[in-house]
Amino acid sequence: MTTRPAPLFADDKTAAELFCMKRDEFRRLVDAGHLPGPRDLGGLERWDVEELQRIARGDAMEGGGMTW
Numbered sequence: 566m567t568t569r570p571a572p573l574f575a576d577d578k579t580a581a582e583l584f585c586m587k588r589d590e591f592r593r594l595v596d597a598g599h600l601p602g603p604r605d606l607g608g609l610e611r612w613d614v615e616e617l618q619r620i621a622r623g624d625a626m627e628g629g630g631m632t633w
Contacts, residue, residue: 574604574611583632 581591594600600620603610618623
């Protein structure tokens with residue numbers, strides 16, 4: 566049995582699933598500036614999974630402000 570490596574980047578559907586929310590809820594938080602926007606990977610919108618994990622753990626706060 567082979568194990569797949571953990572993804573480095575996620576589309577909006579997968580990113581939303583990381584936060585246990587629907588895609589449109591995730592996009593609203595991104596549009597409002599509560600979550601970081603996607604990165605452009607050759608014309609593809611993708612979110613940095615490690616960055617989203619830091620946000621979920623509360624590790625993305627520096628001096629009371631967001632790092633994105």
